[in-house]
Amino acid sequence: MQTDSDPIIAIATAPGRGGIGVIRVSGPDLHGWAESLCRQPLQPRHAHFLAFRDVRGETLDEGLVLFFPGPHSYTGEDVLELQGHGGPAVLRRVLEDCLARGADIGLRLAQPGEFTQRAFLNDRMDLAQAEAVADLIEASSAAAAKSAMASLSGAFSAEVDALSQRIVKLRMLVEATLDFPEEEIDFLEKYQASARLHEVQASLERVLQTARQGRVLREGLYVVLAGQPNVGKSSLLNALAGEDVAIVTPIAGTTRDRVVQQIHLEGVPLHIVDTAGLREATDAVERIGIERSWAEIGRAQVIVHLQDARQPDDPLDADIVRRLPVGVPVLRVWNKVDLLASSPSVPGSSEGEARRTEGHDAALATPPIGSCDENPVLISARTGTGLDELRTRLLGIAGWTPGAESPWLARERHIQALEEAGEHLRVAAGYAAQGDQILDLFAEELRLAHESLCRITGQFTSDDLLGEIFSSFCIGK
Structure with missing residues (x-):
């Protein structure tokens, strides 16, 4: 039975002939196995030039080997990369040899997107950044590639996190008021809750408009x-x-x-x-x-x-x-x-x-x-x-504004999550207009808005959604 802790391997370069071909391995505690495979000590993050030999000592190829100890690697686990020649037959022989010699540690072929999925699961990136990896690979224009790189760098996630934090601060004030009703504080007036909520709504609308531009650029x-x-x-x-x-x-x-x-x-x-x-x-x-x-x-x-x-x-x-x-x-x-x-x-x-x-x-x-x-x-x-x-x-x-430049890409699920958050904030504003008597409903709508935003970065994400997202990635990424 496959698990998220199995060592995995895949050819990371595109199918076909090329000057360089890369085979990537990821898993916990790979250092000893990697040195046995390469027949020499491996210095972390150092390129070693050597021959790739099978169990009989026959040279299959030669090239560079790089070892990245976790958690400071792409996946957050130990990662080994073999960079040899890009011929399909050569790469296949090296891959098959690695699988045979990795049977004792449970090495298996990676599923599409499994390396990036592990990076997400190991907190190396959030879900929006992980999706940007696929978007960067699939970008069909310079503008799309630039925006995908911005998403991968966390520009979109930072906008979403900033909105989330503002909602959380407002929720904290509401929850504190609900916890101490004997204080008889006019919450909405004392903390200017309605005005602060309207500011959050305006900020969310700006993010939503930019996200729609990003969706057009992507799709x-x-x-x-x-x-x-x-x-x-x-x-x-x-x-x-x-x-x-x-x-x-x-x-x-x-x-x-x-x-x-x-x-x-x-x-x-x-x-x-x-x-x-x-x-x-x-x-x-x-x-x-x-x-x-x-x-x-x-x-x-x-x-x-x-x-x-x-x-x-x-x-x-x-x-x-x-x-x-x-x-x-x-x-x-x-x-x-x-x-x-x-x-x-x-x-x-x-x-x-x-x-x-x-x-x-x-x-x-x-x-x-x-x-x-x-x-x-x-x-x-x-x-x-x-x-x-x-x-x-x-x-x-x-829906594209001429002369506009989307600072990051967005997907349909991002738009839906932002729209849902906006609707919850709209309902919350309606409760706020009715006074402090229904602060519990006001707080609940803020909670739901926060959860909608957190789905974008993956803080609240179902396993089914993760499977759908990462299955669309190419093998080896």
Whole structure:
């Protein structure tokens, strides 16, 4: 049966070939085993160059060995690192030899995130910092990496701890008043409890707003481009990506399956999905592609409904709008505005040339029936017209403030905990307004707010949550 005290081992570098490969071992009282493995004394935190030999004395590899005695190590336990060549076969041979020679001490393969989990359990870092380790590894932009490093350094935790301490001080005053009711102190007036509570609420709201920015920077936005065939979805994807990631032809129905591309706007990752054109299809392959398009639309956080600016009254677009999921932001974008002046007529119109310019302008100014956005974006994916406005609108929907810089990253569970704490403080303020007669309820809401904040750093955390968090880490970290 596996326990948290078992010695563990894993390859800590990414799979594949590389110049250097690292094998990491962690566990209590590893010093004697480590020296036996290396066949020489090991000076703490000193690099030793030596050959990695198996039990028969055959050289498997050569490289550096570093030994970090606990508690002054990453995990808080004794840690041994073998740094050799990065070939998969070489690393695997060394790993298998270590496991065979560590059988007598119960050495086993580490689970995903188990090294960082032990760092948390041994008080080397709190839970928010531990999560920042995974965020730093997964960061897809320089801004995200910078903010993840700030979280790992404890910037977010410090903000949360400061809020917690202010609530604790207020709780202490309340509890003392409840313990000595004979003093007949007007608590709320004497200690200005309401004013102090409002200050804490304001501080929490500032932290919450920053955390929301941090969540956007970490998670980004899943954006689906939807519309009829040949309205320019693939061209728009290429224009946003800055490269030809999707095939573009004049033939309607060219895109048969989704194309996903990640781009960054001010460091915020946007996952842009190009989909097959939406229409009634008789071709079996195209029909499957359209079904997948609707499936992607169902998963979207934002839908960009792309339309041809030369056909503002197309009834098929109104049908598409009616089928879009409720509750998902829809950004209406009219493409090909560069072709308005040269268009001979509006397709499907009997007005012809008379509507070529003024008619189009009027149509663009009056959104068609069924529109989800009364302020459409006018663009040309071919020339780049309007793309800056589109980028700004997408960031706005994501909740990102242009020019802002999130000092740390945050996750959805952090946002929920902060919002719960804010709600408890709001209820507490309501009790405070009713006077000292219900101080016990006031104190209880302060306690619940404090517990909500403590869940962020892991002071009150269920084992199930820990398992969920650390299982998402890569093996060896």
